[in-house]
Amino acid sequence: MMILRETPEPDPWHFARADLAAAYLDAFDLKLSSARGLFARRRMGKTEFLRRDLMPAAVARGYLVAYTNLWDSRSAPATALLSALSEALEPQGLKAVLAKLGRPVKKVKATASVPGMEGTLEAELAAPSTDSAVALREILKQLDRQNKPLLLAIDEAQVLARAMHSDFAHSLRAALDIRKLGIKVIFAGSSETTLREMFARASEPFYNWATLEPFPLLGDEFVSFTVKLMNSMIKNKITLAEGRQAFDELHRTPEFFKRFVERYVLYQPQGMSAALAHTKASVFSDEHFSKQWAEMNPADRAVVTLLARGDGDIHGAASIAAVSAWLGKPASKNTVAHALRRLQANNVVTRLGLGHYRIEDEAFAEWARRRKQ
Template identity: 30%
Template sequence: MTGKLRLERPELAAQLAASVSGRQKWTNDADGLFLAAPRRTGKSTFLKGDLGPALLELGAEVLYVDFWANLNVDPAALLYAEISRALLENAGFVARMAERAKLTKVQIGAAGTSLAFDPTQIGTSPGSSLTAALRELYAATSKPIALILDEAQQLTVSPRGEDVLKELKAARDTLNQPDDVRLMLIMSGSDRDKLGRLTNSKAAAFYGSMVKTLPLLGEDYVAWLGGLLAQSNPNLGRIDTQAMGSAFAMLGHRPQMMDRAIGNALNPVTRGDASFEAAVLEHADAIRSSERERYTDLYSSRSSMQKAVLTVLMESADTFSPYGAVTLKSIGAVFGKTASTTSVQSALEALRKLDPPMVWKSNRGEYALDDLGMIEWYQEAKASGKWPPA
C-alpha cells in the first residue's frame, strides 16, 4: 500500500548523530553507540535512511555494513570489503591504478608516488590492520568516519570477530582525541541480549558501554499512515487512528505486517462486512495468530529433549548456561529424565542446524534463541495456562 514511502525521523537521527559525534555533552556515545530494536520494526531503514544522512550533514564519511546481507560470508570479511571499497573510492587516481595493477609504486615523470596501503589486504598481512585501514581512510578523506554496523552481534559468531572488535576499539582509541571524534562506531542489533555480549562482560571489547533501545515507531507513524490512507482512499472518511494504533501495537510495531493488514482490509475480497478499522484489527489479529501457530508447530515438531532445551532457554534467556548443573537439572525436570551434557549438546546442535535455525551460538560458546518472538509466544502461553502446547 505504501510502496517505498516511509516516515522520516530526522529529529531522532539528528540527536543521535550529535551524540555519537561528541557534540552532545554528558553522554558516552562517542565511545560507541549501541542500538537495539526488534526485527522488522524499521531499524535498518532508520540507520540507512535517517541516521546515515544526518551523519553526512555533519561532514562524516559514512560506511554501512549489514552483517545479515550474506550469512554465508564471514562478517569480518564484509567489514573489510566495505572499508576497502571506501579506501579505493577515496584514493587518488594514481593510487587506484597502482592497486589494480598490483603495484606498490608508480612513477610519474621525475616524481614518484607510492601506494602506502593495500586496501585488499586488510586484516590479512602485517601493516594492514583495521586500525591502519581506518587511519588511512581518515587521511584520504579528511573527514571523521562513521562506521554503522547493522546486526553487529554477528561478529561474535565469526572466528575473527573478537579480534575485529578489539581492533575497532583500538582504532577508536587511536583516532579519537578529546573533543575531536574522528571515528564514530554505531552498532545495532535486533536482539538486545545478543548485542549486549559486546559490552556486558569484562572480556568484551566495549565493556562498560550501554545498549540503548531504539524508539519504536508509534503515534507519529500511525498518524502518517492515516494521512496516506485519507489521501489515497478518500471514501474511507475520517480514519480512527486509535484503532489503527491498537492494530500496529498488536503487530509488534512492524510496518511490513501493518501494510499487510491494511492491504487485506482495503481488498474487497478479504475485507468482509466490517468497517475499515475493524477489518484492519481483524487481519492484524489473524497475522499474529498465524505467527503463534507457526511457533507452536515448530516447537511441537521437535524431539522431547529439544523441547526441554528450548523451554529452559526461553525461561532463562540471557542467563542460559547449557552445561551448568542448574541448567542440566532444569532441562532434566522438563524432559522427565536425567539430562546429560552430551544429550543437551546434541539437542542444541540439532536446533542450530534447522533452516532457519531455532538456536544461535556465539564463537564463545554462548547460546540464545534465534527468534525472540518465541519468548513472547512462550510467556503468553504460560500466562493463559496453555503451556505446554497440546
C-alpha cells in the first residue's frame, strides 16, 4: 500500500507540468468546484501528474495531501482510501482514531514512532471487524481539526463505481459533501465510460458531484524537453523532427516514447529508425497482451479485432457477418452487444457515444491490429 509521506524519488526525465497543476489548484482556490474528474487513455501520464506535479504543488500551497490508487486494491477500496487519508493525520489524530476504533489506548501509547503507528492503523482498518463508515467519520473528524485544506487524489476511481462498493461510496460522498470547502477531490481514471456513469447517473452516489474532463495530454513540449535532455548526454544526437516522428508513431504515448529514448541511447550506432522499429515491436507485442487475449472469449476477440481495425458500424450487418465468420457459427446483434458489455466491464473497451467504442489501451489495439489470424 502506498505510504504518502514517501515522496517519489526525483526523476530527471520527469517533464514538470507546473502550469497544469497550478490551474487545478487555482480552480479549487476559487471555490467554484470542490471535485474534478479527469480521464485519459492508459499510459498517458495521469498518475505521474498526480504524484509528481499536483500533490507537491498542493503541499507547497499548504494543503494536506492524500493519494490512493484503487486499482491496486480493487477488492478493498475502502481500506485503501482510509489508509491514504490517515497518512495525512498527525500522530495525535492517529491515536484518537485508533482509540475510537476500540483499540486499547495503552497499546497505542506503546507504539511511539509514527511509522509504526501507521502500520497499526492500517492493520486496524483492514480488520474485518472495522466498520469503514465509522473509521471514515473518525479520520475525517481528526482531519477537520488540523485546519488545513486537504487534497485527496483518487486514482483509478472507477473502482468505486462497482456495486459491491456502493455503501462505502455513499458514505464517502456524504462525508465529503459537508466538507466541500476543506476537502478537494481529484478523481482520475482511464475508463471514461465508467467515470461518466459515476457522475452522470442519478442513482450513483457521486451523481452530479464532480465535473469530468479530459486530462490534457503530453505533446510537443514534452518531446522537446526529452530530446534536449537526451541529446545533452549522448554523441549521436537526434533532431526534434525525428523525436516528434517517433512520438507520433508511438501513438503519442509518453511511456513508449521514453522506451524509445532508452533504446536509442543504448544502441546509438544502429540509428533512430532501428530504435523506433525495435520499440514498436516490443511495446506492441507484449507477452501481457497474449495472455489477456488467451483469457478472452471468442466473441470478445472478434469484437476487439473489429474495433482495433476501426471498420464501420460495430452493430451493423457487416460487423455481425465478420463476427459470425470468426466464430464459425451464426452471430447476432446480441452476440456483439454482450461482448461489448463484457469488454466494458473489464475496462478493455470504452463507449464514447452511441454505437461508438474504443479500445482503452492503444498498445493493445495496435497489438490486435498487427496480430495474424
